[in-house]
Amino acid sequence: MTGWPSLAPRAEAAPRTQMLRAQARAELTLLLRNGEQVLLTLVIPLGLLVVLSTVDVIDVTGRRVDFFVPGVLALAVMSTAFTGQAIGTGFERQYGVLKRLGATPLPRSVLLLAKTLAVLAVEVLQVALISLVGLVLGWHPHGSFLGVVLLVVLGTAAFSGLGLLIGGTLRGLTTLAAANLLWFVLLVLGGIVFPLSAYGGAADALRWLPTAALSDGLRQLLQHGTLVGRDLLALALWAAAGLTAAAKLFRWE
Amino acid sequence: MTAATQGTLTLIRGNPPPKITPRLSAVSAPVLEVVDLVKRYGERTAVDGLSLRVAAGSVTALLGPNGAGKTTTVEVCEGFRTADEGTVTVLGGSPAGVRHRVGVMPQGGGGYPGLRAEELLGLFSRFYAHPHDPRQLLELLGLADVARTPYRRLSGGQQQRLSLAMAVVGRPELVFLDEPTAGLDPQARRATWDLVEALRADGVSVLLTTHLMDEAEHLADDVVVIDHGRVVAHGTVPELTASSQAFVRFTGPAGLDVEDLLRSLGADCVGKESPAGTYLVEGPDGPQLLAGVTAWCATRGVLPEGLQTRRTLEDVFLDLTGRELRR
């Protein structure tokens, strides 16, 4: 036996803040390192923004860039908080990572907080880049910054609940398929690229979809400076339902 | 099971079981105590009234065929699964309450595919207040060259070794290792054995599962053999392999006349051919038995090969659990 240092027991959990920092950093590293995630959360939204704002394919009211920046912001939040979280969590479960973390002193609440912090960090990056590209394209935002923060935080809570619900209950590949399919359906039906008015009578129902509520809320705020109570209510209801269901049904392996 | 092996083993059949007290448990309280554990998966009973204890500072090996209930037992002790019946006491408390004092290496998996080896071990080390130096652990387990390789690109054996490092990085008092050397090359297996021995030398208790009999013989203070979710034998390796009967095993051509061999040896000897070409004889006196066997072989012009005069743990294991393949 050579070289082993003393292995004498000295077991003590680290302070929670240290665990949180380490776990959040790991989560963020994983998000930014994963090519598909970056495609989903940054490349596609930015690409859509540039194309839709400059090419006259979809009829919108008002200036094109002013219509599309809020929609693409909503898409970015959905991609990170919903699709990205669902897929990431689904595979972590399948690979036994979550189970293994359960054998360490890391509390579940700290794990979930770390995931949330990583999602928020990516969203800050997304909002900064989308705003920058929007400004270059001639975007004129209105409304209060705090209003945007409120909408984005509520939207993140709503989408995280749904993402964790899917990722925490379905198998890895099923999650991948379901999350991507829903991403596409919500992209089309959620008022991001096509104005809801394009769907005629169905618009009144579609308005309650989380994506529609977030894109409409951001659009009303950033285009006209008004904060719409119905959109806030819709997001809050989705957040409450999604997070409650996720907390109840989430399986760690 | 042959008639001859009856009574020579510490068999547990029916109640009350004959008990062999592990060497160390007399001196200090056990670090793990499982009493009458039952765990069911739907209709199937995976663990069926199992009791065991791990003495402080000892290495205990859990042996058993595939599906015997080893992983299930260990996972209840780790707090991953809840017992349907019975009690599990870990370091004097409930499994969930002592997580930070216990190190766990599951049977396969458990790493973020996208994190590098050093990042993964570094992350786990940050969950503890006084961790080992991750780089030193990687070095000692032969992983320094792949420290910057993502987990998903490590070979199976490298993932195993990293998993082992993750189990001990927090300086635990008790370590659960579920098949720690499955799929390892001989050098890596040695390194793992060294680590287990170093852990014991420094007072860390270890419960490991294995299918390798030489591993259990080499490492374990106590061996617990389980089958169908029950303990079928336990004791130290010498206790389990000890026998009041002498024992000779050899290989030769298949189909030798065992009846004739036994007649030549005397009335108090028993034996059999199992499997074909392997002969096993037991009798009261070792030297006599060996001389008798070789003399009989000489009259037949047979050279007995691979002569063996001591039962191995594998013999005990196969006698206890049968030789058929499991479903």
Ligand SMILES: Nc1ncnc2c1ncn2[C@@H]1O[C@H](COP(=O)(O)OP(=O)(O)OP(=O)(O)O)[C@@H](O)[C@H]1O
């Ligand atoms: N999650 C599960 N759901 C249903 N049955 C299970 C589950 N896990 C294990 N089993 C069953 O419980 C029994 C014991 O399994 P366990 O994994 O504990 O065996 P083991 O001794 O570790 O086997 P191995 O040597 O193959 O690792 C087996 O019959 C197995 O099929």
Ligand SMILES: [Mg+2]
């Ligand atoms: Mg197993």
